[in-house]
Amino acid sequence: MASIYINPSRKIIAYAIVLFYAVITILPLYWIFVTTFKSPSEAIGFPPTLIPQQFTFSNIIRIFTDSRVFGFRPFLNSLVISLGTAVIAVIASFLAGYGFSRYKFPGRDVLLLSLLFLNLLPLLSIVIPVFRLFIIYRLYDTYMGLALLHGFKTAPFTSWLMKNYIDTLPEELEESAMIDGCSPFKAMLRITAPLAAPGLAAVAILAFRQGWNDFTAALILTTSASVRPYTIALYRFVGEQGQVEWTLISAAAFISIIPVVISFAFFQKHFVTGLTGGSVKA
Amino acid sequence: MATVTLKDITKVYDGGVLAVDKANITVEDQEFVVLVGPSGCGKSTTLRMVAGLEDITSGELRIDGKLVNDVPPKDRDIAMVFQNYALYPHMTVYDNMAFGLKIRKFPKDQIEQRVKEAARILDIEELLDRKPKALSGGQRQRVAVGRAIVRKPKVFLFDEPLSNLDAKLRVQMRAEISNLHNRLQATMIYVTHDQVEAMTMADKIVVMKLGLIQQIGSPMDLYTNPVNKFVAGFMGSPPMNFLNLTIEKEGSDILAAEKTFKIKLTKKQAARLKDYVGKDVVFGIRPESLEFVEEAIPDVTINAKVTIIEPLGAETHIYVNTEEHQMIGRIEPTITLHIDQDIFLKPNLEHVSFFDMDTEEVIV
Numbered sequence: 001m002a003s004i005y006i007n008p009s010r011k012i013i014a015y016a017i018v019l020f021y022a023v024i025t026i027l028p029l030y031w032i033f034v035t036t037f038k039s040p041s042e043a044i045g046f047p048p049t050l051i052p053q054q055f056t057f058s059n060i061i062r063i064f065t066d067s068r069v070f071g072f073r074p075f076l077n078s079l080v081i082s083l084g085t086a087v088i089a090v091i092a093s094f095l096a097g098y099g100f101s102r103y104k105f106p107g108r109d110v111l112l113l114s115l116l117f118l119n120l121l122p123l124l125s126i127v128i129p130v131f132r133l134f135i136i137y138r139l140y141d142t143y144m145g146l147a148l149l150h151g152f153k154t155a156p157f158t159s160w161l162m163k164n165y166i167d168t169l170p171e172e173l174e175e176s177a178m179i180d181g182c183s184p185f186k187a188m189l190r191i192t193a194p195l196a197a198p199g200l201a202a203v204a205i206l207a208f209r210q211g212w213n214d215f216t217a218a219l220i221l222t223t224s225a226s227v228r229p230y231t232i233a234l235y236r237f238v239g240e241q242g243q244v245e246w247t248l249i250s251a252a253a254f255i256s257i258i259p260v261v262i263s264f265a266f267f268q269k270h271f272v273t274g275l276t277g278g279s280v281k282a
Numbered sequence: 283m284a285t286v287t288l289k290d291i292t293k294v295y296d297g298g299v300l301a302v303d304k305a306n307i308t309v310e311d312q313e314f315v316v317l318v319g320p321s322g323c324g325k326s327t328t329l330r331m332v333a334g335l336e337d338i339t340s341g342e343l344r345i346d347g348k349l350v351n352d353v354p355p356k357d358r359d360i361a362m363v364f365q366n367y368a369l370y371p372h373m374t375v376y377d378n379m380a381f382g383l384k385i386r387k388f389p390k391d392q393i394e395q396r397v398k399e400a401a402r403i404l405d406i407e408e409l410l411d412r413k414p415k416a417l418s419g420g421q422r423q424r425v426a427v428g429r430a431i432v433r434k435p436k437v438f439l440f441d442e443p444l445s446n447l448d449a450k451l452r453v454q455m456r457a458e459i460s461n462l463h464n465r466l467q468a469t470m471i472y473v474t475h476d477q478v479e480a481m482t483m484a485d486k487i488v489v490m491k492l493g494l495i496q497q498i499g500s501p502m503d504l505y506t507n508p509v510n511k512f513v514a515g516f517m518g519s520p521p522m523n524f525l526n527l528t529i530e531k532e533g534s535d536i537l538a539a540e541k542t543f544k545i546k547l548t549k550k551q552a553a554r555l556k557d558y559v560g561k562d563v564v565f566g567i568r569p570e571s572l573e574f575v576e577e578a579i580p581d582v583t584i585n586a587k588v589t590i591i592e593p594l595g596a597e598t599h600i601y602v603n604t605e606e607h608q609m610i611g612r613i614e615p616t617i618t619l620h621i622d623q624d625i626f627l628k629p630n631l632e633h634v635s636f637f638d639m640d641t642e643e644v645i646v
Contacts, residue, residue: 170366170368172364172366172368173368173370173371175355175364175368176362176364176370176429177370178334178335178354178355178356179333179334179335179355179356179358179361180356180361180382180433181356181385181386182356182385183354186385190385191370194372195372
């Protein structure tokens with residue numbers, strides 16, 4: 001491969017810009033990370049320390065154990081809601097994507113476009129009617145309600161994603177399965193679904209993130225501590241203490257990042273192939 | 283094993299495109315039938331209708347006498363080999379071959395026995411644990427065939443199965459599929475655009491063009507007695523030469539003439555062409571029916587000039603120009619010629635065809 005010659009001074013400038021960007025992106029994360037392991041007095045001390053002087057786990061332990069401060073429950077709630085969101089989004093977008101990819105029906109293109117439109121709708125614009133509906137269908141203040149809302153907020157985009165992904169899978173595979181003895185539905189389940197796994201993994205991560213990061217919908221659609229996710233707890237925690245306990249809020253924020261990082265690390269390979277639409281031939 | 287009957291089978295796609303027009307084909311038990319034609323001729327669509335992957339617009343499709351127009355593919359008891367093999371990428375070779383039997387809930391030991399048997403026949407026993415990704419094109423092809431034969435279906439369908447293989451492998455797999463047919467004594471329908479495959483493999487060839495069946499017959503029948511110019515030109519390699527000649531009458535003789543030569547026709551030909559006197563017809567002659575002769579014979583030989591010489595070892599192909607046409611001849615490799623040489627070719631009138639200029643149907 002021919003290498004492109006770049007002027008060394010320009011290279012240095014380029015690296016400097018990238019480094020600067022990296023620092024301002026990582027710094028807040030770093031701050032959260034170190035503050036999590038600092039004592040309260042060190043956290044507000046000046047000048048701030050780069051490395052905790054008295055390394056302590058007490059903040060994390062307090063977050064998990066002291067339910068008056070935070071407790072384990074908000075994380076559990078978030079986890080249930082996010083996993084529920086992922087399951088709903090995966091099922092809905094696989095079926096929708098499959099239909100859009102494989103069947104040519106009247107109004108198909110219009111429907112596809114309207115999915116994009118749905119995707120553009122701000123959550124706040126629909127949350128009030130959803131609130132009414134949730135009251136009527138008894139979904140208000142339930143895991144199911146939030147998972148459904150986030151699932152269907154994610155599904156329009158991920159349906160597109162799945163449609164494009166399934167487009168790249170040869171239809172002959174299903175035809176072959178049908179000749180081998182499958183019904184069309186069975187061929188979809190036994191052949192297409194496993195092959196669409198990378199796409200579905202990407203969908204699952206996007207949906208999980210949607211559920212995990214949500215604050216607005218949870219604030220409006222839940223009241224009880226047994227359902228409210230950690231984002232709300234975090235917010236209430238700041239408000240009720242009167243003063244902000246930086247070490248505790250850092251610890252909670254730090255813990256909240258972990259599931260997203262883990263899920264991404266776990267599915268990273270699938271996630272990337274999923275987003276690139278199966279351009280890597282099976 | 284089984285017969286397949288297509289009666290007035292027609293396929294019209296959404297938007298009104300007529301893909302297959304009233305196809306009538308009978309595939310006898312244990313027969314190897316090849317559907318051949320250029321792309322877009324409807325051969326694949328016809329096969330897919332037999333498979334049940336494509337709805338039949340009108341007509342009757344029967345397998346073993348039973349009407350199957352509305353029977354889903356899984357209940358037609360057929361197997362199909364696809365052009366791109368369509369192996370399930372997430373399954374091993376063994377599972378690919380076993381899939382159809384598993385779906386049909388065959389007992390495990392029977393599945394194993396059948397897969398092993400097929401793997402032995404196709405010489406892919408050592409590949410059973412591999413995924414399709416780790417196979418070469420030829421190996422994938424074998425697995426695809428293996429997946430079909432483990433099922434022991436009534437009818438085998440092949441959709442251009444060799445077109446993704448390189449030339450050498452194609453010749454080898456061609457022979458293997460022919461062997462397989464003899465061994466399994468199965469009914470097979472095979473689609474290809476390659477007339478060589480059709481000629482070498484088929485018991486019966488169906489030539490199609492633009493959704494219409496042109497001719498059905500044995501390979502030699504189609505080769506020697508084509509019903510029209512299309513079939514004549516499609517079958518055979520190098521292809522038949524076509525010359526537009528004028529029919530003339532001299533005394534009691536009927537001749538076909540170009541500017542610089544005339545060919546006196548046989549009695550049979552003369553009788554059929556006497557109505558064409560003064561008109562042009564298409565004279566079709568295969569390269570091997572042109573004989574190289576040393577000297578011109580009036581009213582017999584065609585005089586031409588050599589433009590290209592292609593020695594193939596066993597035979598030599600020569601491209602020659604007459605005053606108005608280009609022709610290909612197939613001559614003995616021992617004959618030495620050079621470019622621009624004027625030569626004389628004597629047509630074997632027993633093996634020529636005349637076609638109507640307008641309808642392109644055979645006259646004689």
